[in-house]
Amino acid sequence: MKTVAIVVFPDFLLLDMAGPVEVFSIANRYLHAEHHYRLLTIGTQASAIRASNGVSVQPDLCLTEAPKSYDLLLVPGGPGAYNDRIPALFTWLTEAAQQSGLYGSICTGAFILGHAGLLDGHRVTTHWHYTERLISGFPAAKVTTDEIYIKDRRLLTSGGVTAGIDLALAIVAQDHGRKVALDVAKVLLVVMTRQGGQAQFSPLVAAVATQETPVTRVQNYLLDHLEEEFTIERMAAMASMSARHFSRVFVREVKMTPMEFIQSARIDNARSLLETTTLPLKTVAHRSGFGSVRHMSHLFSERLGLTPTQYRQQFG
Incomplete structure (x- = not known):
């Protein structure tokens, strides 16, 4: 029997906890008793803890009495993970991670692991909306932006909210085989393996800065005229700069090259x-400046892991 412990704290995201718990709980239906997952919640306090949606959870144990060795130790995300500081939790996690078989986070729970010093030198991910904040907060971590979940040595991290289900299914598959994990996925009405990564859900281009500069003027023009053809020289002329200087300034301000910006937009x-x-796809391609459906399909598959048709079926 493996013990899975999930830490809860004020303002945690309930689905980050409930998703993985349901996966392991349903897996127990298909496993012999000696192979069941034992599920524990560990709270930062002994009394009931309110999640960000207002639901209260009574933890099985509190930090002061909880052991520090588990087969799997998980930390959910939520506003309490990235807005609050809980030093006692950070200290406890640092020790518990060393003694546990695997440890990790769901969604923005990565921020708590970061404050506990557990992300440094590891490939990690979090919800796409918070990756830049994670990068700036923990520069020693190797943050990726597109993967649904990542396993780097004993550390597991996952993208936003329902990605915790993907992560838990992967653990069940590793522990007990793909058949059991697939049975669990069918009960939950989710796919065993998603097509594509987090890029399907996140915008590829951030909002244009509000202050007016030569670069933001070019950006806004591009966004309003995507069907036109653009070269570095044309964009540089619009900003009254040389092509080389414009490219350098654009990358510094926007964090991507001008051509990457156009493609992403x-x-x-x-x-x-x-x-x-x-x-029709032909009209979508024309209005977006791709020139052809074939070119649009190639870029969609390359950047999002889906064709335009698949994307429409999934999100339309």
């Missing part, structure tokens, strides 16, 4: 049209 525009209209 076109994909985002096409995604919006696929989500909100029934326009």
Whole structure:
């Protein structure tokens, strides 16, 4: 029997906890008793702890009485994970991670692991909306932005919310085989392995900065005229700069090259049209500046892991 412990704290995200718990609980239906998962919740206090949605959870144990060795130790995310500091939890996790077989986080629980010093030198991920914040907060971590979950040595991290279910299914598959994990996925009405990563859900282009600069003027023009053809030289002329200087300034301000910005903006525009209209793919490609459905399909598959048709079926 393996023990899975999940730490809860004020303002945690309930689904981050409940998703993995349901996976392991349902897996127990298909396993002999000696192979069951033993599920524990460990609270930062002995009394009931309120999740971010208002539901209260009574933990099985509190930090002061909980052992520090588990087969799997998980930390959920939520506003309490990235807005609050709980030094006692950080200290406890540092020791418990050393003694546990595997440890990790769901969603923004990565911030708690970061404050406990457990992300340094590891490949990690979190919810796409918070990756930049994780990068700036924990520069010694190797943050990736697209993967649903990552296992780096004994550390497990996952993307937002329902990614905890993906992570738990992967653990069940590793422990007891793909057949058991697939049976659990069927009960939960989820796919065993998702097509693509977090990029399907996140915008590829961040909002243009509000202050007006030569670069933001070019950005705004590009976003309004995606169907036009653009070269570095044309964009540089619009900003009254040399091509070389414009490229350098653009990368410094936007964190991507001008051509990467155009490509990403076109994909985002096409995604919006696929989500909100029934326009033919040829029209979507034209309005987004791709020139052809074939070119659009190639970039969608490369960047999102889905074709435009698959994207519309999933999100439209």
